[in-house]
Amino acid sequence: MKSRWLCSILATVIGCCFAGARKPPAESVKPAIGMTSKPIGKEIVQADNAFGFKLFSELFGQEPEENIFMSPTSIAMALSMAYNGAAGKTKAAMAKVLGIEGIKLSDVGMANAALLAALRTADPKVQLEIANSLWVRKGLGLSPKFVETNTEYYEAKVTELDFADPEAPDIINGWVKEKTRDKIDRIAGTINPDDVLFLINAVYFKGSWAEEFDTALTQKRDFHLSGGSTIKHPMMSQSGDYKYYSAEGFQVVNLPYGEERISMMVFLPAEESNLAAFVGKLNSENWNRWLDSMKVIKGDIVIPKFKLEYEKTLNDVLSELDMKIAFDPAQADFSKMVLNPEKNPLFISQVKHKSFVEVNEEGTEAAAVTSVVMTLSAAPQPEERFSMIVDRPFFFAIQDNETRAVLFTGAVSNPE
Structure with missing residues (x-):
């Protein structure tokens, strides 16, 4: 079954091999x-x-x-x-x-x-x-x-x-x-x-993850595909304090790694919207505005393994x-x-x-x-507990939080 996932990296690894190549001083x-x-x-x-x-x-x-x-x-x-x-x-x-x-x-x-x-x-x-x-x-x-x-x-x-x-x-x-x-x-x-x-x-x-997911909480749950059908897929669960924003037809949560300099940003379109509508808004100006609008609040996150x-x-x-x-x-x-x-x-x-x-x-x-x-040749939501169950097509990105360099971007329509 096809699934849609678009992930874009500002994580490109360029490797250059040259015997005797000069290393810059x-x-x-x-x-x-x-x-x-x-x-x-x-x-x-x-x-x-x-x-x-x-x-x-x-x-x-x-x-x-x-x-x-x-x-x-x-x-x-x-x-x-x-x-x-x-x-x-x-x-x-x-x-x-x-x-x-x-x-x-x-x-x-x-x-x-x-x-x-x-x-x-x-x-x-x-x-x-x-x-x-x-x-x-x-x-x-x-x-x-x-x-x-x-x-x-x-x-x-x-x-x-x-x-x-x-x-x-x-x-x-x-x-x-x-x-x-x-x-x-x-x-x-x-x-x-x-x-x-x-x-x-x-x-x-x-x-x-800065806070790893508990494997005991992972269980198969419904994931709703864009075509209207539903599949059962392993979903990870966690609760805590997260940078979060909800508006403009989507939710976004920041899931940090290590010492929290690098994070995965998970964007979930609202049920009445879809992934295509979100991608239509995706540009660097909106990206920076969304990041600046995020605030730390308590919440619950459910996200698929993939x-x-x-x-x-x-x-x-x-x-x-x-x-x-x-x-x-x-x-x-x-x-x-x-x-x-x-x-x-x-x-x-x-x-x-x-x-x-x-x-x-x-x-x-x-x-x-x-x-x-x-x-x-020849606008931020009130500070209250959120619930974000990523059980339908979503967008995500991995970025360096200091420079805001986007290392990877992705869209998942089917995590199978």
Whole structure:
């Protein structure tokens, strides 16, 4: 039985492997780290969130009856690494889609470096690892500036491979498997003769609830599907003090992990509403307003256990968001990516995203990988006890509460 779950991560793990790749000196990173509290840092987080919500809405519209889980962070970081090699109209289109128009390339890099540093040290009781990597066909000359930008700001390691070797995909996939703790074991398939570069971001998250759910209270209860039918599914229960908000046709509760720096935000549409109506309101402006409206009150929460895997090629949806030129062999301009761009004109042939999430009484484990393949062309409620029984399609997100970077977003129509 199909279930719909859309989860978007600002948890993209970009892993970069390069034998002998230069690790940025501490002094080159420190200025960026300080930017988390400066406007440019906040601007990048807002841009990533806005991009993630738009992407989520597009995917939701295309597959309204399917579960979807994604990491906006992973996708944005992978595309940002490719953006470092874009020029002309291609660069302008990507900047518009990513929401970074008017921001200097170096400022984008410093802000992303600061975000990486902030997320990796967010909570000592939570595992949050983000890695970036570039896998380049042996013999292709990458622009030194392009390599320097991605290694310095994104800590991407670069590995040169013989793409004609049948084991090349296994080497790339081995890195993905390692960085996602075996949750995602494959992102690269057959490497085509004209494929010359893989830019990969990988994210891994594992967090225990600040207050774990009691397994003795978990029992099968009704979960109402959007089509009108009902299934029996294991539901976890808990009572306590939670950040909570109810208005505008939905309820939202904050379920923190570890030391409460990172949380899962669960949005439940009202019975007279539905998930599509909520997604129609989902944007960064409303997101911040909703978070600012939350207050700590006592309440009861019932939420399903679930485990999901998702895989999607994002070429079409990114084209719909006005990035079509980057996928056009005749028009794409990535001349800042390689030496001799006249002889090596590149375009993005594929943006692929894979993700995994499992939610149970102990906490949450999630992972996401994004691969960009470059190819040669020829109002608050009163403070009273609430009751939130998540027994129908709902939206959820995992965010870093300090920077408000949205790591994952999801919509669950059927938890089976």
